[in-house]
Amino acid sequence: MSKMTGAVEVKGKGGGVTLEYRGKSYAFDSKAPVKADYYFVSHAHVDHVYGGLKENLIASKETVVLARERGYSLPDPISLEEVELYDSSHIVGSKSILIDDKIFYTGDIALHARGFLKAPKLPKARILVIETTYGHPKYLFPNPAKVVEEVNKLISKMYEKGVPVALCGYPLGKAQMLSYLFSTWEPIYVQESIIRLNEVCRSFGIPIKSFTSYSEAKEKGLLEKRPWILLAPSYTLKSGMMKFLKKKYDVVTFYFSGWTLDRRFGNNGADYSFPLSDHCDYMDLVKVVKHVEPEKIFTVHGYANEFSIELKKMGYDAEPLTIKQTGLDEFYRSD
Ligand SMILES: [Zn+2]
Numbered sequence: 001m002s003k004m005t006g007a008v009e010v011k012g013k014g015g016g017v018t019l020e021y022r023g024k025s026y027a028f029d030s031k032a033p034v035k036a037d038y039y040f041v042s043h044a045h046v047d048h049v050y051g052g053l054k055e056n057l058i059a060s061k062e063t064v065v066l067a068r069e070r071g072y073s074l075p076d077p078i079s080l081e082e083v084e085l086y087d088s089s090h091i092v093g094s095k096s097i098l099i100d101d102k103i104f105y106t107g108d109i110a111l112h113a114r115g116f117l118k119a120p121k122l123p124k125a126r127i128l129v130i131e132t133t134y135g136h137p138k139y140l141f142p143n144p145a146k147v148v149e150e151v152n153k154l155i156s157k158m159y160e161k162g163v164p165v166a167l168c169g170y171p172l173g174k175a176q177m178l179s180y181l182f183s184t185w186e187p188i189y190v191q192e193s194i195i196r197l198n199e200v201c202r203s204f205g206i207p208i209k210s211f212t213s214y215s216e217a218k219e220k221g222l223l224e225k226r227p228w229i230l231l232a233p234s235y236t237l238k239s240g241m242m243k244f245l246k247k248k249y250d251v252v253t254f255y256f257s258g259w260t261l262d263r264r265f266g267n268n269g270a271d272y273s274f275p276l277s278d279h280c281d282y283m284d285l286v287k288v289v290k291h292v293e294p295e296k297i298f299t300v301h302g303y304a305n306e307f308s309i310e311l312k313k314m315g316y317d318a319e320p321l322t323i324k325q326t327g328l329d330e331f332y333r334s335d
Contacts (some may be wrong), residue, residue, distance in 0.1 A: 008103065008127060010298050012321040014050075015130055017300055021103060028097070028129070030106050038080065042107025043094035044070060044172060058083060062093025062204050066172060069200050089113070089120045090278050091173030092201045098123050104292055105129040110277070111284040115145040115180040116206055128294035129321070133279050135299060135307030139261055141281040146275050148181050151254065154272065155185060155229070163248050164227045166242065168270060169256040171233040173278050176201050178231055178256060179208045189217040191232040223249060237269045282307075289316065 002209065009020040015031030021027035027036035029048040041049055043060040044066035051072035057064070059077045067074050085095040088109040096106045101136055113119040144296075152168075158165050167178045175194040182188070190211040198208050214230060217223055226249060236242050245251040255270030258277030276317035282289060285307060289297060297318040299308045304320035311318035 010127070010129060010321065012028050012300065016048075016050075016106065016299070017321060019099070019103065019105075019129075020138075021099065024245050026099065029107060035238055038083075040097050040105070040107075041074070042088065042096065042105075044072075045091070045108065046049065046070070048107065048288070049074075058085070058093050058097065060085065060093040062273075063095070066093055066197065066200055068173070069196065083324070084123070086123065087111060087118070087120045091108045091116045092176060092204065092206055096122075098122070098125060101125070103127045104130070104294070106288065108133065108278070109288065111280050112141075112144055114276075115177050116208075117177075122288060122291045125292050125294055127296050127298070128289065128292045129300060130285065130288060130307075131279070131301045132285060132299045132304045132307040132320075133302035134258055134277070134281050135285055135303035136153075136280050137308075137310065139281045140283060141261070141277050142260060142277050144267065144276055147276045151182070151274060154254070155182070158252055159185075159227045162226045164223075164230065164245075164251045166230040166232050166236075166245065166251050166253045167205055168232050168234045168253060168268075169276075172197050174256055175205065175231060175233065176208055177276075177278070179211070180206075182229065183209050185229050187212065187217075187222065188229045189214045189222070191230070191236065194231055194235060203333060234268060282310075286314075 012020045014034035016027060016070050017028035018034060020025040025036040026038045027034040028040045030050045033052055038056045038058055039053050039065055049067050054075055055075050057075050059075050064074050064077055068188055072185050082100045088094045088096045088107055090108040090110050096109060098104045100108035102125055104123055108131050111119055155165055169175055169178055171193050172222050176198060178319045179316045188211045189212045202208050234255060253270040255268045255273040256276040258275055258279055259265040260275045297311055297316055299320045306321045308318040
């Protein structure tokens with residue numbers, strides 16, 4: 001789908017968004033080969049990175065290193081005079097992009113400060129391309145501090161009974177946040193893939209403690225001494241490892257994701273689930289729009305249609321961009 005706004009052309013293409021502006025072309029978060037002068041990768045989640053890029057990459061250094069750690073081959077990033085990157089508070093290294101003080105693309109974005117991520121600053125822009133993963137009014141997240149309080153109370157209850165707890169979320173982003181938010185508990189063991197990503201984030205100055213790995217704890221018999229906390233990727237919730245831990249140690253599983261508000265996804269097989277998200281909920285998306293004060297809005301990802309309809313009701317000029325949609329199921333797995 002192609003949309004014209006004066007001399008600006010915005011399209012959904014290659015699983016991402018392309019922009020033609022003043023004789024230059026930009027590809028934002030493409031998932032497939034797209035011909036463009038410049039490529040912007042907003043963050044290192046697998047649904048936003050294309051590993052075949054050779055040059056003219058715009059991204060934070062954190063995103064490049066994290067994506068390389070995950071097996072993507074990316075060139076060193078460049079900077080352009082007309083381009084300004086803004087923190088998007090989604091995960092470590094995530095950025096939004098402002099071109100020529102006029103066109104703002106959010107990538108995945110969160111507004112609420114939590115742990116080591118501050119609330120982002122937002123620019124004013126005439127054109128806004130906004131992610132709408134949770135762009136339906138049914139998605140309203142509770143205050144993250146309240147969620148953390150609730151989780152701590154529940155961990156405390158489990159600890160009193162000597163019951164170990166597994167905290168599960170997606171390995172890049174959520175796992176670092178869980179590593180930080182619940183680091184006052186002891187002992188904490190961490191599954192290997194998270195340990196590696198935690199180390200990369202620590203090298204960027206993110207204040208995450210160094211924990212014992214799960215395999216080392218298992219090898220040394222440390223799991224016998226209960227209770228303990230295990231930090232693990234959400235895909236392990238239905239794995240043989242978790243079945244083993246449940247059978248042998250009666251581990252209780254906690255799952256963290258915005259999708260836990262959606263009955264279709266529910267608790268992902270966990271005993272308890274918490275809507276701790278790294279995205280804007282519906283109201284925060286509206287706040288982004290109000291702050292940016294755009295003349296034209298394009299919505300992408302998730303509830304792009306629904307959110308643009310809501311924006312139109314509020315008097316905005318908004319349209320969804322149809323891209324080869326990674327379905328909600330895919331967001332759910334990759335995020
Ligand atoms: Zn993401």
